[in-house]
Amino acid sequence: MNQIEKQRTRSIKCPICGKGKLMDASKTINPKMIRLFKPEESNKAECFVKCPKCGSQVGFAVEK
Numbered sequence: 001m002n003q004i005e006k007q008r009t010r011s012i013k014c015p016i017c018g019k020g021k022l023m024d025a026s027k028t029i030n031p032k033m034i035r036l037f038k039p040e041e042s043n044k045a046e047c048f049v050k051c052p053k054c055g056s057q058v059g060f061a062v063e064k
C-alpha cells in the first residue's frame with residue numbers, strides 16, 4: 001500500500017475482536033456514519049462482512 005492509498009482510506013476494525021480489518025472506508029466519510037452491529041443486533045444492519053480474525057459475522061449500515 002503506498003502513501004496516497006493510506007491517506008485516502010481508513011481501516012474499519014472488527015468491533016468484536018478489535019483486530020480483524022473488515023473493510024477500508026474512504027476518508028471522505030465521517031466514521032460516525034458507519035454503524036457496526038454485532039451478530040445479536042444483525043436485524044439493524046444493511047450489509048454484512050465476516051471478520052478475517054475471529055470469523056464473526058459483523059453487520060454494518062451507513063447513515064446518510
Ligand SMILES: [Zn+2]
Binds near residue numbers: 051
Ligand atoms: Zn473479529
